[in-house]
Amino acid sequence: MTNLKVPFVNLASAYKNDAHAISIAIEEIGNSGQYILGSKVKTFEEEFATYIGTKYAVGVANGSDALFLIMKALGIGPGDEVITQPNSFIASAWTIVATGATPIFCEVDETLGMDPEHLSKLITPRTKAVMPVHLTGNPVKIDVIQELLAGTGIEIIEDAAQSVGAKFNGQRVGSFGIAAMFSLHPLKNLGVIGDGGVVTTNSDKMYNKLLRLRNHGLIDRDHCEIWGYNSRLDELQAAVASIRLSKLDTNTARVRKIAKKYSTELEGLVITPKSYGGSDPVFHNYIIHTEYRDALQSYLHAVGVDTKIHYPVPIHLQECAKHLGYKVGSFPICEYQSTNSVSLPIYPELSDKQVETVIAEIKNFFKTVP
Amino acid sequence: MSKNFLLSQYENDKKFSVQHNYLEQQFSDKDIILEKIKEVVTRGDFTLGREVDKLEEAFAQLVGAKHAIGVGSGTDAIFLSLRALDLQLGDEVITTSFTFYATIGAIVTAGGTPVFCDVEEDFNISIAGIKKLITDKTKAIVPVHWTGRPCEMNEMMEISEEFGIPIIEDACHSILAEYHGRRTGTFGITGCFSFHPLKNLNIWGDGGIITTNSDEMNAKIRLLRNHGLTDRDHCEIFGYNSRLDTIQAVVANHLLGKIHSITDARIDHANYLDRGLSEVPGIRIPHRVDTIKEVFHIYSFMAENRDALGLFLRENGIDAKIHYPIPMHLQPAAQYLNYKKGDFPMAENAANRTISLPVHEFVELKDLDFMISKVKEFYSDDKP
Numbered sequence: 001m002t003n004l005k006v007p008f009v010n011l012a013s014a015y016k017n018d019a020h021a022i023s024i025a026i027e028e029i030g031n032s033g034q035y036i037l038g039s040k041v042k043t044f045e046e047e048f049a050t051y052i053g054t055k056y057a058v059g060v061a062n063g064s065d066a067l068f069l070i071m072k073a074l075g076i077g078p079g080d081e082v083i084t085q086p087n088s089f090i091a092s093a094w095t096i097v098a099t100g101a102t103p104i105f106c107e108v109d110e111t112l113g114m115d116p117e118h119l120s121k122l123i124t125p126r127t128k129a130v131m132p133v134h135l136t137g138n139p140v141k142i143d144v145i146q147e148l149l150a151g152t153g154i155e156i157i158e159d160a161a162q163s164v165g166a167k168f169n170g171q172r173v174g175s176f177g178i179a180a181m182f183s184l185h186p187l188k189n190l191g192v193i194g195d196g197g198v199v200t201t202n203s204d205k206m207y208n209k210l211l212r213l214r215n216h217g218l219i220d221r222d223h224c225e226i227w228g229y230n231s232r233l234d235e236l237q238a239a240v241a242s243i244r245l246s247k248l249d250t251n252t253a254r255v256r257k258i259a260k261k262y263s264t265e266l267e268g269l270v271i272t273p274k275s276y277g278g279s280d281p282v283f284h285n286y287i288i289h290t291e292y293r294d295a296l297q298s299y300l301h302a303v304g305v306d307t308k309i310h311y312p313v314p315i316h317l318q319e320c321a322k323h324l325g326y327k328v329g330s331f332p333i334c335e336y337q338s339t340n341s342v343s344l345p346i347y348p349e350l351s352d353k354q355v356e357t358v359i360a361e362i363k364n365f366f367k368t369v370p
Numbered sequence: 371m372s373k374n375f376l377l378s379q380y381e382n383d384k385k386f387s388v389q390h391n392y393l394e395q396q397f398s399d400k401d402i403i404l405e406k407i408k409e410v411v412t413r414g415d416f417t418l419g420r421e422v423d424k425l426e427e428a429f430a431q432l433v434g435a436k437h438a439i440g441v442g443s444g445t446d447a448i449f450l451s452l453r454a455l456d457l458q459l460g461d462e463v464i465t466t467s468f469t470f471y472a473t474i475g476a477i478v479t480a481g482g483t484p485v486f487c488d489v490e491e492d493f494n495i496s497i498a499g500i501k502k503l504i505t506d507k508t509k510a511i512v513p514v515h516w517t518g519r520p521c522e523m524n525e526m527m528e529i530s531e532e533f534g535i536p537i538i539e540d541a542c543h544s545i546l547a548e549y550h551g552r553r554t555g556t557f558g559i560t561g562c563f564s565f566h567p568l569k570n571l572n573i574w575g576d577g578g579i580i581t582t583n584s585d586e587m588n589a590k591i592r593l594l595r596n597h598g599l600t601d602r603d604h605c606e607i608f609g610y611n612s613r614l615d616t617i618q619a620v621v622a623n624h625l626l627g628k629i630h631s632i633t634d635a636r637i638d639h640a641n642y643l644d645r646g647l648s649e650v651p652g653i654r655i656p657h658r659v660d661t662i663k664e665v666f667h668i669y670s671f672m673a674e675n676r677d678a679l680g681l682f683l684r685e686n687g688i689d690a691k692i693h694y695p696i697p698m699h700l701q702p703a704a705q706y707l708n709y710k711k712g713d714f715p716m717a718e719n720a721a722n723r724t725i726s727l728p729v730h731e732f733v734e735l736k737d738l739d740f741m742i743s744k745v746k747e748f749y750s751d752d753k754p
Contacts, residue, residue, distance in 0.1 A: 011414040019411075023404055029574065030397035033389075034380045035567030036576065042377065061442055061576065064597070064611035078459065090597050094608035100459070100481075186416040193411050194575075194615030195442070211374060216445070216471040217703055220375045222694055224471045224701040227478035230445035234575030234615070311603060318605040320598050 005304035006345050006354045011186055013349045015193065018243050022193075025239030037215065037232055044238040045198070047245055048182075052164075052174040054200040056207040059233030060214050063161045063183025063197040064091040069231060070157050070179045070199060071099045071129065073209040080128040084159070085114055086316040086326075087334045088133045092159055093315045101128065103324065105316050107331045110274045112287070113140030115333075120148055129155045134163035134173050136310070137189065137282035138275055142168050142176050157181070160200075162284035164190045165252050169278045174200045179210075184233075184241055189255070189284050190248055192237040251348040252282050258346055258355050259283045265359045269366045271340075285310055286346040292369055293340050299365045305358050308343045387687035388728055388737045393567060395732040397574075406620045418596065419616035425623050426579070429563075432546075432626070433555045435581035437588040440614030441595050444542040444564025444578040448476035450612060451538045451560040451580060452510060454590040457481050461509040465540075466495040467697040467709075468717040469514045473540050474698050477512065484707065486699045488714040492656055493517065493670075493724070496716070497525045504533055511537050515544035515554050517693075518570070518636075518665035519656070523549045523557045530558075538562065542578075543667035545571050546633045550661050555581040560591075565614075565622055570636065570667050571629050573618040633665050635731035639738060640666040643727060646742035647671065652749040668693050670726040672719075674749075680725055682748045688741055690725055697721045 015022075025040065032038060041059045049057035060066050076082060078100035084092045086105040096103040104127070107118040112135040119130065130149060132140040142158075149156060156177030160166075164182055166173045174180035182188075184196030201207055212219065217228030233241075259281075263272040271289040275281050287310060290296060297307050314334050316326035328335065344358055383391050397403075410421055422440045430438035441447050452463065459481045465473055467486040477484045485508070487499040495513045511530065513521040530537045537558035541547075544554040545563055555561025565577035582588050593600070598609030614622075625632070647653050652674040658664070670693060673679050683690040697717040699709035711718065727741050 009414065011416070012412040015408075015411040019408060026397075026400060026404065026574070029393075030400060031394055032380065033384060033391040033393050034377075035391075035393055035574065037374055037376045038380055039377065042374065062611045062613075090599065090605045090608075091611060094597060094605075094610070097608040098610060186414070193407075194416055194617055195611065195613055215374075215376075216475050218375070218471065221379060222692070222696055224474075224698075224703040227471070227475045227703045229475060229479055230443045230472055230576065232576055234618075236574050236617075237615075309603075313603050315605070320605040320608045 004306050006306060006350070006358055008306040008308055008345050009187060010347060010349045018240065021243045022240055025243070026236060029235045029239065034235060036235065038235050040235040040238040040242070041233050044233070044242045044245070047242055048198055049200060051245060052172045052200045054175045055202045056200065058199045058207065058210045058214065059238055060197045060199060061231040061233065062195040063181055063185060064095055065229070065231040066181035066183070066197040066199045067091065067095040067131070067157065067159065068098050069210055069213050069229065070181060070206070071095065071101070072213055073206055074129060074155060074178070076101050076128045079126065081124060081126040082129045082131060083119060083122050083127060084131040085133045085135070086314040086331050087112060087311070087337060088135060088159065088315065089161070089311065090315055090318065092131060092133055093321065105326065105331065108334050108337070111138050111140060111276050112136060112337065113138065113276070114145065116141050116144040116148055119145065123152070123154065127154050129157050131157045131159050133159040134166055136273070136287055137163040137166045137284040138273060139163065139166050139168040139173050139279035139281065141276050142173070146176065162188065163282055164188070165248055166282040167280040175202070178203055179206050184237065189252065189282055190241065190244055192240040192244070194234065194237055196233050196237040196241065198233065254348040255283050255346055258350055259286050261355055262286055262344060262359065266362060269362065283346055285343045287341050287343050289337060289340040290342070291340055293342050295369070296362070296365050297342050300361055303361050305361055306345060309341060310343050312338055314338050383689060386684070386689040388689060388733065388741060390689040390691055390728045391568065392730045392732045403621055403624050406624070407617045410616050410620055415616050417613050417616060421616050421619040421623060422614055425619045425626070428623065428626055429579055430581060432629070433553050433561065433581050435556050435561065436583045437581065439580045439588065439591050439595065440619060441578045441580060442612035442614065443576040444562060444566060445472040445476050446612040447562035447564070447578040447580045448473060448512065448538060448540060449480050450591050450594050450610065451562060451587070452477065452480035452482060453594055453610070454587050455510055455536060455559070457509055460507065462505060462507040463510045463512055464500055464503050464508060465512040466514050466516070466717070467699045467714050468493055468720050469516065469540070469698060470694065471698070471701070473512060473514055482509070484698070486709060486714065488716045489720060490716065492519055493720050494519060494521045497522050497529065500529055504535065508533070508535055511535055512540055513537065514540040515547055517668040517670055518543045518547050520544060520547050520549035520554050520662045527557055542569065544665060546629065547665045548663035556583065559584055560587055565618070570632055570665060571622065571625055573621040575615065575618055577614045577618045577622065579614065632731045636666040636729050637664070639729035639733050640664070640669050642738050643669060643729065643742065646738070647745060650746055650749055653745065666729050668726045669729040670724045672723045673725050676723050676725050679745070679748050683741070683744055686744050688727070688744060690727055693724070693726050695721055
């Protein structure tokens with residue numbers, strides 16, 4: 001869609017800014033001969049751990065693998081239950097299935113995060129971990145969840161795929177549970193130019209296990225301690241991640257400014273994003289809710305404003321989840337959100353003029369509804 | 371306290387005058403590739419984009435298969451093939467003990483129990499051995515075309531047909547290798563290739579590709595590699611995330627144009643070493659057969675006093691490697707399978723006695739002569 005006044009993403013302009021640095025990085029990788037898990041990955045891991053405020057960070061092939069490997073490191077498998085949210089991206093569920101465990105879905109609340117009250121009813125002797133999702137970069141009620149699980153032995157794995165930089169009570173998400181997963185997918189706030197992911201953890205045991213699991217279970221070139229996986233962050237992508245991490249706070253500030261503007265102008269017309277007290281979201285997506293969602297989306301599309309829906313079919317109603325026994329009505333709030341939500345364009349490169357256009361067109365649309 | 375052992379390995383590798391690693395030379399002309407990457411990124415085409423489509427088409431044609439599917443790595447190629455066969459927990463998968471860890475990791479990750487088989491003189495899985503290992507639980511056989519030398523595929527396919535057990539070819543070493551004129555990766559239900567940076571066809575990170583003649587496997591693997599999604603909003607089966615990066619496909623497409631010359635160079639270098647080393651006492655070169663085409667991802671041979679030879683060669687600046695010193699059934703990871711030393715004498719002998727020399731396309735004639743002379747020197751009586 002080249003005639004769009006406001007495209008949903010603009011990855012090309014982000015790349016143009018970084019092209020020179022990326023070219024130098026590729027040259028360095030070629031010259032060093034460090035093609036897999038070399039110094040670029042090491043540097044990024046150190047920078048990222050420092051940024052999040054954890055002892056360790058471990059680069060892996062993608063965000064999904066990050067979740068999968070954390071669960072494997074915890075020994076989660078057949079017969080175990082892991083609780084996650086039905087309004088997330090599908091990977092939040094399939095990674096659980098891939099370990100052999102059963103995904104259990106929990107209702108969400110106005111933050112789009114896990115509803116702690118519903119969570120408390122889902123815990124069984126088989127529950128091994130809870131995976132709250134900081135969806136759109138909006139922190140879940142992590143303190144309540146922590147309190148609920150304290151002393152139970154059930155681990156918290158933060159699905160922080162969309163929330164690099166987000167904080168709760170001044171502490172960055174990704175540092176609250178036993179481990180957290182971040183995605184470096186190109187569309188993420190900290191995105192690379194292909195697939196990539198990273199795990200953060202304060203646990204020495206988790207860290208050491210992940211180092212083996214991501215690289216064939218090897219303790220050195222000739223000794224395989226456990227049958228592992230191949231899930232490594234490419235050197236090239238690690239170099240891009242480092243370049244972009246240095247610009248992340250500036251970009252986040254810009255995105256927050258856009259979100260504030262949207263909220264100020266649109267509150268009352270639509271339901272704007274709601275955050276939990278003490279949290280500081282990073283707006284990977286800016287999701288509004290309105291009963292006129294479909295009409296609004298068509299209108300905006302017609303006037304050149306691209307929007308998306310994250311996501312129109314919740315996981316528990318997907319074909320792949322049929323055998324899990326959920327049905328329409330299992331999660332009323334989640335289902336309400338999936339039929340009423342729409343995501344507005346939000347990224348650092350979005351100009352003030354484009355933001356004004358989005359707001360003006362939404363206001364124009366609502367003049368036409370009763 | 372990083373336990374990433376690869377970092378020290380890289381530093382060590384750089385010290386040799388005849389290196390195993392050739393990335394510096396190979397990517398001296400990276401600007402052409404960078405320009406293309408720029409195009410891809412400007413389009414916002416990061417995952418499973420047009421360059422991946424283009425590579426898949428070209429690769430299928432190159433190998434002679436109906437379909438090719440780009441995935442995250444060679445390991446994932448084997449894993450996804452087994453998942454597409456709906457392997458159930460406890461199903462048995464017969465494979466060779468003389469391979470790289472990934473073959474086994476993929477089987478175990480897919481839920482299978484690896485059943486190890488011994489090798490023959492050519493270091494490849496023993497056909498007679500396979501037959502004895504087949505049970506009701508056997509769901510697949512994963513032969514490895516080790517070093518780029520094809521397995522006995524006629525006999526392998528006879529077993530497959532007789533017992534109705536699918537073959538998944540681990541062809542990570544064997545791009546363009548041929549068995550009776552037919553390329554590896556076209557015999558089994560799938561062929562699994564790796565684009566790891568030191569493979570014959572390599573990229574700048576991890577990547578792999580699956581070949582298949584089966585429409586069903588093709589459709590299923592395409593779903594599995596991308597979260598089980600039929601489109602952005604619909605998930606048909608719980609899948610995985612294992613995609614070849616678009617920018618890595620750019621690199622692969624670039625090198626695909628050179629794969630014949632890369633392969634020919636490796637074969638020439640191997641032949642040269644064969645001639646130079648065949649008469650050396652203490653060395654046994656694998657018997658070469660003219661019904662197969664080996665592509666020498668690894669050039670290895672049996673050597674008496676192997677470890678001392680390796681040390682001597684490395685002291686002389688030659689990056690001689692061992693691929694690999696401990697067979698899979700004797701790895702700590704295999705303990706639960708209850709194998710023991712002596713179970714697979716041929717594999718154990720190969721692990722104890724083989725050594726590998728660099729034969730990649732950037733090895734020069736003088737390097738080959740140097741390697742031959744140093745090996746000869748080691749076995750001569752007047753060694754210093």
